[in-house]
Every structure is written in structure tokens, then in C-alpha cells.
Amino acid sequence: MEQLGREAAYTTPRPDVFALVPPTARRVLDVGCSNGALGASLRRAQPGRQVWGVELDPQFAAQAQQQLDAVLCADVSDMDWAQAFPGEQFDCIVLADVLEHLPNPAATLAALRARLQPDGCVVLSLPNIRHLSALYAIYLNGRFPQRDRGIFDRTHLRWYTLADAHAMLASQQLEVRQASYALRLGDQGGGRLNRWLNRLPPAVKRLAPVRELLTYQFCLQAVPRNVA
Template sequence: MPISKYDIELDLSEPSDSSHWHLADLIGSNKRVLDVGCSTGYFGEALIAAGNECWGIEYDVASARVAAERLDRVEVADLEAVELAAVFPDETFDAVVFADVLEHLRDPLTTLRAARHILRPGGAVYVSLPNIAHGDIRLALLKGRFKYTKTGILDNTHTRFFTRDNLSEFAKDAGFVVAELRGTHADLFSTEQRLQASDYDAAVVDLVREDPLSSIYQFVAVLVPADATSLATSQALRMQDLELQNSRLVAQAEEHGTAAHEFRKFSEQLTAELAEARASAADQAARAAQLEAEIARMSEAASEPPRTLREKLRERLR
């Protein structure tokens, strides 16, 4: 990865909503960490400052040279050609970090699987990945747009895309489960896609915003090997997810219940008005029939001789 694109200055001294802060917070201290795709070592340097030992692996020689001055050890290797297990001995690290890396690889699954071998017992993999289901991407697709950018969710070097669900599937296929999942946030119309709210119907925007995942810019996850303990953890997380879904369904049911009550009131009002209109129509129809009969009688009488007509009129006037 070119230095000019990915070498950044980090300040993790205060909590923030950046993926690097979340990763550092999850990793903690007193660990031997491997920063995969370490670039110039800017993140590993922050991990060392937090009390960790940090190694790095980087394919760009110039970046690796800078990283070597910051980290405890740096290896130069192309993960598309060499597996992690071929570079590092088994059970070497307490933590393996893929900070915005897996989405750049053609075969990230093989790389993630290899990370299991170099983890010590009780170790974990820490990843940050862009959320392709962010609201800006959804809205862009509604306009037929899929615009790559220099950086961001549609970084022009991304080859794989992730949502929350396929992140879990991806981890499972590699022999891991998601033990913890966080997200960084960016509101609609605030990403590098540069969409304009005025181009979209407000109802459509509100519908997209209803999904909490639409504001997630990046996922930050802790992956642990799928043994019995981690499966129990996964089940607990699944229960938490189901409880969250249940809460949302209850809220929706209450909202829909209120709407249904209003609809019933409106329906009853319309039914009453319709009955009144039908009754009025029936009265009008009866009156019309009466008038038609009267007109018919008058027409019949008009065709009779004048004397007979006068006699009938006298009878009606009596």
C-alpha cells in the first residue's frame, strides 16, 4: 500500500469513533500483536505505546522500511502469495490485527484461516471492515450509481465487500466466531460518495434511516477460534441479537397497533357516512319513483278527453 495513501497520524489518547481507537480499546495491553498490512507502522506504534509488543507484516518495501523503525519486528511478504503460517511459527501471537486489510485481498478467507495457526491459546483476531450496506451506498444504488473513490467504503483497491451478516459467515468459514462487534458511524450524506439529500424523496431517506446498520461506516470485530467456549460465546451473542430484534418487533407492533386503532376509527366513520348516504339515496330513490308514477298518471290523464280529465282532477281535489 503506498505510503502517501495509508500513512496517517493517530492520536488514541482520547476515546473516539475511529476504527483504530476501537481496535486499540479491544486489544488492550500486555499482548504480542501482529499488525497484518502494517503500512508504515503508525497503528502498531500506538499499540506499543499502550503497552504491547507489536510485530508487522507488509508487502510494500518502502512502507516496511519505515515500519521497522517503529515496531518490534517487521517482515516483508505478499499475503496473496505467502501464507501467514509460512512466515511466523505456530502460536506466536496473542492478537492478530487486520485493520482495513481483508477487503483488499483477492482471497481473504485463506489469509484469515492461516491466522488461526499463529494464535496462542486464548488469542483472538481483530478486524475492521467497511460496511457496503451503509445508507449512502444504498441510496447511490437507487440512482444506479456505484462510484469507486480514492478511499472509503468504495476504495478503488477493494476487491471484497462486507455486510454484518456475511462478516459472520466469512468468520465461520475461516473457523472463527464473532465474539464482539462494534461499528463506527457516519450519517447519510456525509461519506465520500458526496450524495445530495435534495436528490432523494424524504420518505425514501427516512426508510433507509430506519435501519440502524445504515449509519455504520465500518465494522470492528473480535474473532475467536470456533471451539466449545467460543461457540457458547457466539450463542450468547446470538441471544443478545434475538433480544434486540424482539425489542424492535415489539416497538413496531406497538406502532402498528396505534396505526391500526386509528385506521379502525377512520373505517367506522366512513362506514357510518356510507350508511347515511345509502339511506339518503334510498329516500331519494323512493321520492323519484313516486314522482315518476305521478308523472305517468298525469301523462295518461293528459291523453283523455277534457271532460274526463276535469272529473279526475275534481276527484283528487276532494
């Protein structure tokens, strides 16, 4: 797998992802755990909760090791998950900004699905290639930018719309139960207008034009279909 640039990795507790991890999840696997900030916040939130991590970058893995129950420094795309976690099953598996960096994300998701408890869930976040900034760059400006982070992060190998993400999860018999949408008017975050957008009522955020074209990044919680 191409090395995920350190400047592109998340190094914060990621409240958007945190919010979709069920309080009842006692064993959590954070795939691509970066420096362990998210996993550490998950551990603090529920005494007795175990959080394991997998991270490619050795420096991040060393930092995460200080905060999580166990961290494996490995390339996600080359892992034998059954050998890495023999007999282990998790209540929640987190893939925060990971799948878009993998050469075969469906195969990785399938391998992780086998490590999920029958009543567990998968929480993932992905950038939305259908965002207005992508439409402007590609269809109006005629360019496919290469940037250090965001939708056009140069280390991305795959691009997803919301429908693509739903279809990928459905291929593993997973059904979306919860979703959140981080809205932006353009490629840059921050600013008064973006803050205003994200204060819109959830019902407005779910309206198709808003959800599909103004969502810069979406987070999904998916469960096995028999428990959805």
C-alpha cells in the same frame, strides 16, 4: 494482490481498532501495518508487549520497522505464513482494512487462524457495503462509484456486510465477542451530525436500523469458539 494506494492506507493509531486489542495480549501481529502508527501505540500501552508487522508498501514498511519489533515487507495474499513465522503463535492478530483488498481473504484468514494462540483473538475492521450511501449510489442513482478511499475505494476487491463478516469468521470457528460501529449519515466523514451520531448510547448503536444502515465501518474482535 493489487497495490493498496498509499492515500487509502491508515496512518494513524486507529483508536477504534486499538480498543479491541486485549490488554493481556503480549504478542500482536499487525497485518497490513502501514507506517506502524497503530502498532507503536499498542507497544507503548503495554510495556514488554511485542508487535510484529507485515506491510506491502516498502516505504511504509521501512517506517514501521523503526517502531515495531519486526516488520516483513511482503504481499499478504502470496505469503507462506508457516514459513514467514515458523513456530510463532500470536495472542492477537490485527487485520485493519485489509481483507477487502485481497483476492482470497478467506484463505488468508484461515492461514492466520493457524498462527493464533488457542485463547487469542482476531481484530478486524471492514467498511460496510450496506451503508445508506451505498444504497443511494447503487439502487437510487444506478452507479457503482470508484473513489480513492472509503466504501468505494477503487482498490477493493471484496465487499462486506456485517453478516458477511460474521459468516467469514464463523467459517474459521471464530465467534465475535466485541464490536464497535463508526456511524455516518453519508459518504463524507466529520461534521456536527456525524459527531452527534457517534455519541449515541451503545444500546442505540446496536439497534438493527442504526447498526446495519448507518455504520460506515465496523470493527470486530473474534475468538475461537471454545473460549467465547
